[in-house]
Amino acid sequence: MGGAVSPATTLRLKPLYAFRLFTDYRSPIKLLNPQKLHTTPIPRQRSFCSVVSAAISSGEALEKPKFDGVKNEQVKEFRKRLRVADIKGGVDEGLERLGETLVVRGWVRTVRAQSSVTFIDVNDGSCLSNMQCVMGSDAEGYDQVENGSISTGASVWIEGTVVSSQGSKQKIELKVQKLVVVGKSDPSFPIQKKRVSREFLRTKAHLRPRTNTFGAVSRVRNALAYATHKFFQENGFVWVSSPIITASDCEGAGEQFCVTTLIPNSNEGGESPVNAIPTTEAGSVDWSQDFFGKPAYLTVSGQLNGETYATALSDIYTFGPTFRAENSNTSRHLAEFWMIEPELAFADLDDDMACATAYLQYVVKYVLENCKEDMDFFNTWIEKGIINRLSDVAEKNFVQLTYTDAVELLLKAKKKFDFPVKWGCDLQSEHERYITEEAFGGCPVIIRDYPKDIKAFYMRQNDDGKTVAAMDMLVPRVGELIGGSQREERLEYLEERLDNMNLNKESFWWYLDLRRYGSVPHAGFGLGFERLVQFATGIDNIRDAIPFPRTPGSAEF
């Protein structure tokens, strides 16, 4: 087998490459006609991504294969795709590319035929903006316009020249030289031009990322996730994957999903005879025959596991899915959601609050800086003023006060609450909203030192004997976004607490070991990632903040 492709080196779209791309796009290389794909295979060295054809035609780096005795070729070079975001995201919104010939691949959002030209808006998901493509009747492929193949939802391959746009919406547009319909869109395509409700789109979760709203949510979600990793990595935290399946039923049975192979598992939900489930003589499920030899559940939190790594590596974070089998059909609850749980060794509650604050400010700032177009969209269409709200969070000093002071504040408030306030009760969202939105005028507030009776067993007891070193971060509009605590590092306190709460100490043997062998003060917090997405996008319903929401009665897709 003959000529090898360019060598497989690690890539990046270096400035020089970028330049070559455009010059090559202009050169008369033979372009693969994607329409033929339906009947002929894609030729080996003529990748659909014509970027590569370009590299080949430029005669660059053709090396002989190394192993002549055996038929083989080298793997071709990988290059970053030229995206609409790259074209329109330049210093001057693409004006610097005037006159360049380039290729856009994406999906048709709208087609508007006028007397002399047809406007085709193409989106490739890299940004909110479409590439407006202007096609005259002399362009190659115009018959596809005429025969109606180019409709909303169709995928297209368009080669054209960058020209300045007459319209006010964009600085540049593409004057089409050649258009190829890659895949037609059946007229039943459910997402047509007119706006459709987000409720409806939940039933089309496989297509909704092709809308402006869900495209923008996807990109902001991605940016928040990456910013999360960047923040912790830059600060020396190690990402730890806490287990998803767990046999230690630590926090609240009943809210956990059972994971089992005992129920006969016929394809497509057919018959599952109950009498085929192995039982003990007493008629109980015989867990010893289950996959793990005992009951196993989906995790509700990676914290306890995270602590084991924090007390070895000092600072760690988890970022993975967690689960609640709660029957809550609300706009704030999911059965499956992603959680971020950092854990800091040699740290107290102050360090914990400082870390949570710095983290939130970092990711908010990252999104404001890196998702400008999407944030403008949310600001206009989803929540007016969200950019100001987020800028405040990124810049304002966060305030902390104790639970006791917060209760005092609420008791003195001139506002009538539905739930009366009393020391020892959990704060309701009306209270939380009052504190952050009214008392502190839109400033994020951390409430700390909660009564121990309303908090989890692992939180460190304060000296007053009544409160624990817990904290909740409240933000305007969303309410509680982050919950954390310093962990009880004193073995005797922890054991006493487990006893008082009737928890089985033996099942916590490994957690208690952390207090037997070089215990250290440590603290951490948890943040529901989809709440953060809601907070950063203004999206009302949490089911729209995750690609495929799982809720009671709903696990479609």
Add this chain to the structure above:
Amino acid sequence: MGGAVSPATTLRLKPLYAFRLFTDYRSPIKLLNPQKLHTTPIPRQRSFCSVVSAAISSGEALEKPKFDGVKNEQVKEFRKRLRVADIKGGVDEGLERLGETLVVRGWVRTVRAQSSVTFIDVNDGSCLSNMQCVMGSDAEGYDQVENGSISTGASVWIEGTVVSSQGSKQKIELKVQKLVVVGKSDPSFPIQKKRVSREFLRTKAHLRPRTNTFGAVSRVRNALAYATHKFFQENGFVWVSSPIITASDCEGAGEQFCVTTLIPNSNEGGESPVNAIPTTEAGSVDWSQDFFGKPAYLTVSGQLNGETYATALSDIYTFGPTFRAENSNTSRHLAEFWMIEPELAFADLDDDMACATAYLQYVVKYVLENCKEDMDFFNTWIEKGIINRLSDVAEKNFVQLTYTDAVELLLKAKKKFDFPVKWGCDLQSEHERYITEEAFGGCPVIIRDYPKDIKAFYMRQNDDGKTVAAMDMLVPRVGELIGGSQREERLEYLEERLDNMNLNKESFWWYLDLRRYGSVPHAGFGLGFERLVQFATGIDNIRDAIPFPRTPGSAEF
């Protein structure tokens, strides 16, 4: 409540800050005695992390709280912790810090008492290296040495001066001025000086990150994960979280875990009466009463969901846990493992191979550059020559050949195989090893265009009607590391294939929709993250490549 702390701004250890830290460490600030923590609460503004005390004592940025009407304080500033890696990882392995006074917090690895001084090796998990601390009898806290509180596993807080080391193992050491035992270690601490087996350490998964091997594996695993995100983000891919719980039982029932709330879930694995499970009249499990209203499973792959986002956003990747309920008790199988699954739109198999190659080279290079000390450790203790093996992968051109050519090559080989080779059979690992280790002398090899009968339904049929556009990447020692394919984008071919394989087309309605509405050629691959960790560390058993392995009969911790 008085003076606020420094303002909550986003942080980073700026060069200026780093300088101030050291000068402040030298200044006579009042240091919190961590031993007292067991009886007194940590004072509000004297964080355990004395970094902050330093900031306060430097008189920096004391702002008045903003809301005078209400008791509150500002949240203090978060700063990166000074880690052993920061101290010893400098340009001259710490020599540039000679004379500085600083604080180390970590766990005692070894204590060696000599006539005049005691050597205490402290590890904080930030790197493999311990900080060697040399303590004379005049240092504060020496009584802790004398009374035996400082033993392997104990946590300590040590203040000292950086001096050049007499030993050959390190350039600097810490001359101890003050030592505080934060948490003693019970003499039963299972990880003492002498080496313990990795089998034994699996039963101590909560403590094993405190060993050299598992500390190093954790850091390299973290680096591989972060490099994964960096690679895809830099190339414009969007991270998509595919669902963990899924009701669409797409690939192979029987290998999936069932997720249910139907089995009475008593705490700590007590009684679960089978007759309490809701049944239909026919005696089958009544799935309509389950949480999701039908049988639900743990995902085996996020690919199909990933395709829905790739055909909207162009390039995406998933990185999340996947599950197999296979009863395989081998060193290569886990019931729960993390998977990376990129999906590229407007891409063919060549693009897919190019991406897989570039990805692997990127992450390998990242680890070689960023985890030098850990890689040296693996090179010495785990797999001799691993650094050369990985450097080859990062630099060599990958080779591709077709399955048909690979079979021919194997048939011509002078080697005797246990499994005879025949066109149409799956390649065994002995074949794969021969190809990559012998025929191509240690070069990674991609085999493509496999017989369609041994591959999944979604792979694109090649023009020969016999093969599909699938590829497996084989690497020396590990064998198959990556498997991918171009996906069948032609509706009629896909439907026919589902029919031929007796799969229910209706349950794939949304997957087929992607071919109805603007279908595009697309391709992707999957990579088991723990296999990658094995590949990059030389660790033999996959159970040592994940913090808390789940295998048949084992879901402890």
